[in-house]
Amino acid sequence: xxxxxxxxxxxxxxxxxxxxxxxxxxxxxxxxxxxxxxxxxxxxxxxxxxxxxxxxxxxxxxxxxxxxxxxxxxxxxxxxxxxxxxxxxxxxxxxxxxxxx
Amino acid sequence: xxxxxxxxxxxxxxxxxxxxxxxxxxxxxxxxxxxxxxxxxxxxxxxxxxxxxxxxxxxxxxxxxxxxxxxxxxxxxxxxxxxxxxxxxxxxxxxxxxxxx
Numbered sequence: 001x002x003x004x005x006x007x008x009x010x011x012x013x014x015x016x017x018x019x020x021x022x023x024x025x026x027x028x029x030x031x032x033x034x035x036x037x038x039x040x041x042x043x044x045x046x047x048x049x050x051x052x053x054x055x056x057x058x059x060x061x062x063x064x065x066x067x068x069x070x071x072x073x074x075x076x077x078x079x080x081x082x083x084x085x086x087x088x089x090x091x092x093x094x095x096x097x098x099x100x101x
Numbered sequence: 102x103x104x105x106x107x108x109x110x111x112x113x114x115x116x117x118x119x120x121x122x123x124x125x126x127x128x129x130x131x132x133x134x135x136x137x138x139x140x141x142x143x144x145x146x147x148x149x150x151x152x153x154x155x156x157x158x159x160x161x162x163x164x165x166x167x168x169x170x171x172x173x174x175x176x177x178x179x180x181x182x183x184x185x186x187x188x189x190x191x192x193x194x195x196x197x198x199x200x201x202x
Contacts, residue, residue, distance in 0.1 A: 003142055005157065007108070041104055041197035047172060047181075051195050056106065071148060080148075094152045096142035 001036065001060045002067050005094040008087060010043075010054040020086050021055065028082060032075040034066040035059055054090075067095065102137065102161045103168050106195040109188060111144075111155040121187050122156065129183060133176040135167040136160055155191075168196065 011017035030038060037060040043053045061067040070076045083091060112118035131139060138161040144154040162168040171177045184192060 004148070005142070005144075040200040041106070042200055043106075043195045043197045045196045046194045047105070047196065048194070053193075053195055056195070056197060092154075093147045093149070094144045094154055094157070095146045095148065096144045096157060099141040099143055 001062065001098050002064050003096045003098065004059040004061070004067060004071075005096055006055075006057040006059075006083070007053060007092045007094070008055040008057075009052055009090045009092075011087075011090055014054070017054070017086070017090075025079070025082055025086070026057075028075065029059070029079045032059075032070045032079060033073050034061050034070045036061060064095075102163065102199050103165050104197045104199065105160040105162070105168060105172075106197055107156075107158040107160075107184070108154060108193045108195070109156040109158075110153055110191045110193075112188075112191055115155070118155070118187070118191075126180070126183055126187070127158075129176065130160070130180045133160075133171045133180060134174050135162050135171045137162060165196075 008017075008021075026038070026040065029035075037058075039058045039060075041056040041058075043051050043056060045051050061070060071080070109122075127139070127141065130136075138159075140159045140161075142157040142159075144152050144157060146152050162171060172181070
């Protein structure tokens with residue numbers, strides 16, 4: 001499968017971020033057509049202690065065409081617009097392909 | 102579940118990196134006791150085009166105690182030592198907790 005990956009740095013105001021992220025952003029993102037699975041991971045540290053990151057979100061699609069169509073859909077655009085409104089300076093987006101080991 | 106996440110920046114020599122990563126590093130990492138699942142994602146770009154990242158690897162454990170024990174095991178130490186030998190300046194390690202959305 002193909003994944004859209006969003007990695008968020010720790011925000012200044014975690015409580016406010018989480019309220020928007022879990023209360024609003026994930027809800028509109030879940031509505032994107034073609035989304036097969038969304039896996040959210042809360043980063044709690046690193047083997048060395050702290051981490052500068054807060055959340056890793058992985059959104060699974062059947063293939064690259066499905067992901068492209070998703071990003072062009074009204075729901076995808078709404079999610080992207082919302083993302084830029086609260087996390088433009090915190091998020092790194094990546095597109096990945098699962099490798100079966 | 103709890104995850105150890107390794108995010109690798111794109112190396113200068115991708116072929117040489119992949120040869121070591123897939124031919125050796127993942128093989129010794131798979132032997133770590135308590136590892137439930139390893140998911141490797143090849144980063145191929147971003148919605149904006151390029152990405153500075155190359156691979157995202159997620160290693161799943163039952164809980165934080167299992168992950169701690171894994172990192173202290175001989176196999177875990179061997180994997181960590183190998184990691185530092187070829188990717189010390191490329192890898193970011195994170196510990197995360199899966200959130201059921």
